[in-house]
Amino acid sequence: MQQSSEIFFRILGISTLRYFILAGIPFIVYYHLITKRKHAAKIQYRHASRGDFAREILHSMQTTIVFTAILYLVVYTPLKKFTLFYDGITDYPLWWLLAGPVLALLIHDTYFYWMHRLLHHRRLFRFAHLLHHKSTNPSPWTSYSFHFIEACTEGAVFLLIVVVVPMHLVSVTIFVITAFVINVYGHLGYEIAPLWLRNTFVFEIVNTSVYHNMHHSKFKGNYGLYFRLWDRLMGTEHPDYVKEYDAIQQRRLNNDPANE
Template sequence: MHPILEIFIKIFSISAVHYFVIAGLPFIVFYKFLTNWFANNKIQKREADIKDFKREILHSMQTTAVLVVIGYLALYTPLKNHTLIYTDLNAYPSWWITASLVISLVIHDTYFYWMHRLLHHKKLFKLAHLVHHQSTNPSPWSSYSFHFIEAWTEGAVLFIIIFLIPVHPLTVMLFTVIGFMINVYGHLGYEIAPKQLRNSFLFEVLNTSVHHNLHHSKFKGNYGLYFRVWDRLMGTEHPDYVKEYDRIQQNRFGTNLQQAADQSEA
C-alpha cells in the first residue's frame, strides 16, 4: 500500500471513530435511552426521520475525508515548512498550547460567521449549503453533514490558523476535537445549558443549542458558531432568539428566567 494512502486510512479511521463517539453518544442518550427524561429540553417537538440520520451520516463521512486531506496537507507535506506549526514543545511556554487553542477558536468563529453568511447567498446556498439545511430539525449526526464544496470551505480555516499563529500539532488536535464537540452541542436538538447561564455575562457572548437550532428552522440569522458577538454586532441575530431560549428554559426549570433576571436587578 502506498504510504500516503496508508496514512490517510489511519487518520480517517481515527477521525471516523471520533465522529461516531462524539456525535453518537449524545444521540443515544437524548434520542434513544433518555428521550422522555429530556422531553422538556427538546427545542423542536417534531421528530427527525431515520432517513435524515442516514443522509447526515453519509455526508459527514464525506466531510471527514475532506478534513483528513486538509489535515494531511497541513501536517505531512512540504507546506508545513511555510507555516507556523512547531513540533518542539519547549519552543513556546506550556501555557501557549491553551492560549493558541482559544485564539484558534476565536479565529474560527470569525471565519465561520463570514463564510456562513456568504454561503447563504442565493446561488451558493443552492449549490452547496442547502445540503446542510436539509436538516431543518438538526441532530448530532448533522454536525458534519456538508456538501463536498462546503466541507472544503469549512476545513480551510485550518490553513488560516497555521499561517497566522504558532500552533503545535497537539493544539490542532484539540482544536478539531473541541470544535466538533461544541458543534455537536449546537446541533443537539436539545438545550442543556445550565439555569445560571441566563443571568450571567456569558449568555451575552456564547452561543447555545437554541441559537443554532433557530438558524436551521428559520434559514436565516444566527450565523455565528461559538459566540453571539458577530451576530449582535452585525444585526443578524434572530429577533426571537432570547424569547425562544427563555421558553425552553422555562419548560426545563419551571420559572421565567427573564422575570427572575429583572427582579434581581430591581
C-alpha cells in the same frame, strides 16, 4: 508513497471514530435512553427521520475525508514549511498548547460567520449550503453534514489558522475536539445549558443549542458558530432568540423539580 497512504488512512480512521463517539454518544443518550425525561428540553418536539440521520452520516463521512486531507497536507507535505505548525513540544512555552486553540477558536468563529453568510447568498445557497439545511430539525449527526464545496470552505479555516497561529499537534487536537463538541451541542436538538447561565455575562457572548437550532428552522439569522458577537454587531441575530431560549428553559424548570 505507501507510508503516506498509511498515515492518511490512520488519521481518517481516528477522525471517523471521533465523529461516531462524540456525535453518537449524545445521540444515543438524548434520542434513545432518556427521551421522556428530557422531553421538556427538546427544542422542536418532532424528531428527524431515519432517512435524515442516514443522509447526515453519509455526508459527514465525506466531510471527514475532506478535513483529513487538509490536515494531512498541512502536517505531512511540503506545504508545512509555509505554516507555523511546529513539531517540538518545547519550541514554544507549554502554556501555548492551550493559548493556540483559544486563538484558533476566535479566528474560526470570525471566519465561519462571514463564510456562512456568503453561503447564504441566493446564488450560492442551493449549490453549497442547501444540503446542510435539509436538516431543519438537526441532531448530533448533522454536525459534519456538508456538501463537498461547503466541506472544503469549512476546512480551509485550518490553513488560515496554521499560517497565523503557531500550532503543535497537541494544540490541533484540542482545537478539533473542542470545536466538534461545541458543534454537536449546537446541533443537539435539546437545550442542555444550565439554567443559571441565563443570568450571567457569558450568556451575552456564547451561542446555545437554541441559537443554532433557530438558524436551521428559520434559515436566516444566527450565523455565528461559537459566539453571538458578530451577529449582534451586524444585526443578524434573530429577534426572537432570547424569547425562545427563555421559553424552553422555563419548560425545563417546570418539568424538573431538581432544576436539572
